[in-house]
Amino acid sequence: MKSLDNKIIIEGIRNQDKQILKNIYQTYFSTIKRMVMDNYGSEQDAKDVFQEGIIIIYRKAKEGNINLTSSFKSYIYGVCRYIWKKQLTQRKENTEKLEGYVEYEVIPDVTFDEYEKNEQYKLYQKHFKRLEKDCQKVLQLFLKKVPLKDIAEIMGIESQQYVKRKKYKCKEQLVRYIKNDPKFREQ
Amino acid sequence: MEDKYEKIEQYLMNELSIREQVKFEEDLRKDPELRREYELRKEINDAIQEDDVMELRDSLDQVMKKQPVFSNKTRKIYLISSVAAALVVILVISSKVFFSAGSQKSSALYERYYEVYPVIMSFRSTNEGAEEKDLLYKAFASYDIKDYNQASQYFESIAQQDSTNYLSRFYLSICKIETNKLNEAEDYLSELTVKNNHIFWEQAHWYLAMVYVKKDKQNKAREILHKIVQQNMAKKKEAKDILKSMK
Numbered sequence: 001m002k003s004l005d006n007k008i009i010i011e012g013i014r015n016q017d018k019q020i021l022k023n024i025y026q027t028y029f030s031t032i033k034r035m036v037m038d039n040y041g042s043e044q045d046a047k048d049v050f051q052e053g054i055i056i057i058y059r060k061a062k063e064g065n066i067n068l069t070s071s072f073k074s075y076i077y078g079v080c081r082y083i084w085k086k087q088l089t090q091r092k093e094n095t096e097k098l099e100g101y102v103e104y105e106v107i108p109d110v111t112f113d114e115y116e117k118n119e120q121y122k123l124y125q126k127h128f129k130r131l132e133k134d135c136q137k138v139l140q141l142f143l144k145k146v147p148l149k150d151i152a153e154i155m156g157i158e159s160q161q162y163v164k165r166k167k168y169k170c171k172e173q174l175v176r177y178i179k180n181d182p183k184f185r186e187q
Numbered sequence: 188m189e190d191k192y193e194k195i196e197q198y199l200m201n202e203l204s205i206r207e208q209v210k211f212e213e214d215l216r217k218d219p220e221l222r223r224e225y226e227l228r229k230e231i232n233d234a235i236q237e238d239d240v241m242e243l244r245d246s247l248d249q250v251m252k253k254q255p256v257f258s259n260k261t262r263k264i265y266l267i268s269s270v271a272a273a274l275v276v277i278l279v280i281s282s283k284v285f286f287s288a289g290s291q292k293s294s295a296l297y298e299r300y301y302e303v304y305p306v307i308m309s310f311r312s313t314n315e316g317a318e319e320k321d322l323l324y325k326a327f328a329s330y331d332i333k334d335y336n337q338a339s340q341y342f343e344s345i346a347q348q349d350s351t352n353y354l355s356r357f358y359l360s361i362c363k364i365e366t367n368k369l370n371e372a373e374d375y376l377s378e379l380t381v382k383n384n385h386i387f388w389e390q391a392h393w394y395l396a397m398v399y400v401k402k403d404k405q406n407k408a409r410e411i412l413h414k415i416v417q418q419n420m421a422k423k424k425e426a427k428d429i430l431k432s433m434k
């Protein structure tokens with residue numbers, strides 16, 4: 001029965017309920033911030049870690065792959081600690097103190113693959129958002145398998161051949177952005 | 188190289204003839220570099236189709252930029268300042284005498300701003316034990332068809348089994364408002380506003396203010412509404428509007 005609050009939180013994340021997201025942030029962020037800032041991080045790092053923590057939980061909730069045996073506070077703490085530890089390791093910082101950090105001792109059910117996938121997709125999505133709106137649109141329409149003539153009409157372009165060309169150019173631009181990102185080279 | 192990339196893109200979009208596909212798949216097996224490039228481009232396609240994740244990231248950006256976060260320490264300071272502000276307001280108001288038209292005004296405000304809190308989740312997919320699921324299911328089903336007396340009973344049984352169950356206490360308080368048991372609603376909501384360790388903390392403030400408005404306890408309503416505004420809680424705009432109307 002105790003887990004009912006957990007459920008409403010998880011459902012809120014899964015449904016992207018803004019009110020619940022706001023409440024989660026107000027209730028739990030200060031703990032995450034303290035953990036990150038006590039371990040070589042800035043407030044911005046704490047916000048990034050918290051955000052990715054919620055997104056990893058969202059991905060897990062969407063797949064029905066979440067099992068909360070403790071309070072949500074412990075859970076998000078565990079997930080964020082896992083993320084921050086990975087990032088400290090990448091930055092070649094010492095994680096000894098963080099490992100000894102047992103304020104909310106919990107082993108998160110986050111796998112390395114889930115973490116890696118989230119990091120990679122975050123990078124791709126960041127650069128996707130850098131593309132011009134038209135480029136974003138044409139790529140998404142293609143991927144949604146909208147017929148070429150409809151894409152041309154939506155985009156207000158007469159030549160279907162030109163639409164294809166544009167799609168290719170946009171994708172190449174996106175791949176270039178990604179490959180030039182130092183974080184991509186680290187992966 | 189560009190040709191290679193174009194082939195990969197055509198393959199990913201199913202734009203190759205069957206013969207070309209077979210040839211491409213053969214190349215993929217033989218050429219590890221081509222394989223890596225193919226995997227990358229395929230992953231990029233998957234990633235940029237995640238509209239939902241990108242939207243969630245945008246929502247979180249908004250939430251985290253807009254909202255001040257209160258540590259326990261600052262929350263205490265806020266609490267003290269909001270109580271102080273409320274006291275000032277009370278002093279100013281008490282010098283004005285509270286009109287007989289007050290109660291009429293309050294009931295109009297209540298009618299205008301009060302809305303029953305929606306059922307915000309579906310429990311169909313939960314893995315709770317049968318008994319718990321059953322109780323909750325019945326509670327929300329009754330709540331959904333506006334049978335608040337019945338829903339009250341179910342939420343009460345859940346709350347009795349687990350005193351830390353904020354969800355059931357919050358919904359129970361709404362049932363109490365709906366069945367006009369305002370004193371009980373006030374008790375439950377007051378309890379829910381003490382600690383911010385649950386997700387109904389802000390909503391509980393709003394509904395507590397609504398209870399005070401309905402009971403025509405204007406000073407108490409003001410106190411809570413000021414706190415909602417000062418701490419940037421949910422319903423801040425409505426709280427401001429009510430405070431203006433109350434002047």
